[in-house]
Amino acid sequence: MSRVYPYPLIAKEGWPFIIGSLVLSILTAIWCGWWSLPLWALTVFVVQFFRDPARDIPTGPEDVLSPADGRIVVLEKTTDPYRGVNALKISVFMNVFNVHSNRCPIDGKVERVDYFKGSFLNASVDKASVQNERNAVLAVTNTGRPVTFVQVAGLVARRILCYVNAHDILHRGNRYGLIRFGSRVDVYLPEDATALVAIGDKVRASSTVLATLPLHAPPAAAYAPENGANSVDNTTEQADMVKEATDRAAVAAQHVLSQE
Secondary structure (H helix, E strand, O other), X not given: OEOOOOOOOEOHHHHHHHHHHHHHHHXXXXXXXXXXXXXXXXXXXXXXXXXXXXXXXXXXXXEEEXXXXXXXXXXXXXXXXXXXXXXEEEEEEEOOOOOOEEEOOOOEEEEXXXXXXXXXXXXXXXXXXXXXXXXXXXXXXXXXXXXXXXXEEOOOOOOEEEOOOOOOEXXXXXXEEEEOOOEEEEEEEEOOOEEOOOOOOEEOOOOOEEEEOOOOOOHHHHOHHHHHHHHHHHHHHHHHXXXXXXXXXXXXXXXXXXXX
């Protein structure tokens, strides 16, 4: 497992909020004393919200990692609305106390990124997947399997940040975005994926394996047996030709000896 995570422990997106709440807390403490305690509590909450710790990162090529901290609220066979194909859907709901940094679930490449405006319903309900503001990343793994992961805004979350674009290379565990103050991430996998989580399970971004994908042989490998068969056929044909020539030589030699 890899622990390489080239980011600070506090997400850079949080510093304006942290500094603002800290300054307000200090000024209130100077003028109002103990009445500033609620603001200090708010400062602590903002700091913990934007924490961004390093995690163990499984390296199995067939593993699909959780893109977010939270709890599994959906695990079902359905249709990937962004690709129009059958899929296994796994949804992770993040409350305000979870780490909200979103991390790449796979090694692969981004095909496209689609953003949709929408409502701000409670992110834990099913209809949030299609009615809320959301940002979908359509990617393909290094083994050629399509995976779609979607940031969905929630009741409190009003800001989706995504830092990847079409044709970008993805590395599992790396940050690709953040959703502020409560939200969810939907992951759509090929329908032959095997889920390793259940509804209600608590998961951690990058370190929890959501599912495994069967590895498909690359196209070139599909022709290997045929090429191998051709090689065997050619070798057999050459052996037959050598045997035939040897037999003819033996017959000729026997004929010459009989004449003598």
